[in-house]
Amino acid sequence: MTPFVRLEGIAAPLPLANVDTDKIIAGRYLKTITRDGLGTALFDTLRKNADGSARKEFVLNAAPYDQASILVVLENFGCGSSREHAPWALLDFGIRCIIAPSFADIFYFNCIKNGILPVTLSRENVETILECIADPNHARLIVDLPEQSIGLASATLTFAIESGSKRRLLGGLDEIALTLAYEPHIQAYESQCTEPSGV
DSSP, rough: OOOOOOEEEEEEEEEOSSSHHHSSSSSGGGTTTOOOGGGGGGTTHHHHTTTTTTTTSSSSSSSGGOOOEEOOSSSTTTTTTOOTTHHHHHHHTTTOOOEEEBOHHHHHHHHHTTTTTEEEHHHHHHHHHHHHHTSSSEEEEEEETTTEEEEESOOEEOOOOOOHHHHHHHHHHOHHHHHHHHHHEEEEEEHHOOOOTTT
């Protein structure tokens, strides 16, 4: 998994609350077991018309937001079913950071497992960011995980994150990598074990 340290990129405003995982990626795309190509299906019903053509009014279809690596949303983002395809689709599109007043718990930790930084801020601070990035000329943000800060055109905001989640993101550590970090301890334990008598 790619480490997350410092991200400077375009932030797309999506001021919607209670966006569920089915809205992020529709159920018909869940047959795949690969992460590649899911970005084209991200927010499919919002981004596309019934005939498959792009909806010009949807933020991720308009420059510069079509190059966004940061998404700014409202409360309870990622609610609904616990499909891991949702962060896969966001990551494949290019989203590495999501800023919201709150997230659904399972979605939040699925983001961290896949190298996406979910930032929780007050509604007031989220609205400040949304107002700023509504102007394409001010849509570029700097998200610094070691400093736990977000740099806007006119201000710097700070955020909290649990230390274990921060360590995983900074180190690019998925669950296998976390386990392998204890390999010397595992080997030391196994070397002390003997087979039961009579085997």
